[in-house]
Amino acid sequence: EVQLVESGGGLVKPGESLRLSCAASGFTFSTHSMNWVRQAPGKGLEWVSSISSTSSTTYYADSVRGRFTISRDNAKKSLYLRMRSLRAEDTAVYYCARDFAYGIDVWGQGTTVTVSS
Amino acid sequence: QSVLTQPPSVSAAPGQKVSISCSGSSSNIGNNYVSWYQQFPGTAPKLLIYDNNKRPSGIPDRFSGSKSGTSATLGITGLQSGDEADYYCGTWDSSLSAGWVFGGGTKLTVL
Numbered sequence: 402e403v404q405l406v407e408s409g410g411g412l413v414k415p416g417e418s419l420r421l422s423c424a425a426s427g428f429t430f431s432t433h434s435m436n437w438v439r440q441a442p443g444k445g446l447e448w449v450s451s452i453s454s455t456s457s458t459t460y461y462a463d464s465v466r467g468r469f470t471i472s473r474d475n476a477k478k479s480l481y482l483r484m485r486s487l488r489a490e491d492t493a494v495y496y497c498a499r500d501f502a503y504g505i506d507v508w509g510q511g512t513t514v515t516v517s518s
Numbered sequence: 519q520s521v522l523t524q525p526p527s528v529s530a531a532p533g534q535k536v537s538i539s540c541s542g543s544s545s546n547i548g549n550n551y552v553s554w555y556q557q558f559p560g561t562a563p564k565l566l567i568y569d570n571n572k573r574p575s576g577i578p579d580r581f582s583g584s585k586s587g588t589s590a591t592l593g594i595t596g597l598q599s600g601d602e603a604d605y606y607c608g609t610w611d612s613s614l615s616a617g618w619v620f621g622g623g624t625k626l627t628v629l
Contacts, residue, residue, distance in 0.1 A: 438618070446555070446563065451617060496563075501565070503551030505553065506568065511562055
């Protein structure tokens with residue numbers, strides 16, 4: 402079964418850091434670009450970051466550029482998101498998601514990040 | 519404010535057809551493929567349409583997608599109560615701040 406499982410979410414204070422992980426299974430992880438997409442409470446989907454299959458190219462939303470870092474370990478079939486200088490507006494469910502053709506076809510169940518003092 | 523514009527809500531009766539629009543620009547919809555996602559409360563989004571009009575396996579042909587210029591449309595025929603959900607369009611934006619962009623979402627109510 403194709404599956405993505407996120408972990409690492411939690412409650413942090415403004416200015417603190419957090420690292421999210423995503424474990425992939427059931428497919429050849431190393432051949433797919435991967436993404437992080439978030440959804441604030443009661444809001445729509447917001448793309449956060451993407452990384453190519455070989456890590457050669459990364460992209461970031463303007464709202465997180467310079468604070469978040471996406472990375473992957475193909476040997477471990479894992480995707481990561483290092484988040485620094487967290488703000489209240491970063492509070493959201495963070496989804497790990499797989500690129501397929503010109504769509505995102507596999508989504509994890511999400512991990513919740515809450516930034517509050 | 520989302521880069522792609524969708525109506526906040528649409529509604530129709532069971533068995534009827536509904537269309538959900540998604541408007542963008544030349545840097546996104548105009549030059550890239552569009553995908554559509556269905557999301558039920560408390561769950562992850564699900565891919566309904568990719569490459570403008572292709573359905574992943576398991577998605578019924580009641581769901582269809584089309585694109586013209588800088589706009590796209592999701593069509594749902596034979597509406598069922600189980601179709602009541604939020605629907606999002608998405609595409610790659612090739613501007614200086616390249617990345618995925620999504621519409622604000624459309625809440626479908628089956629009357």
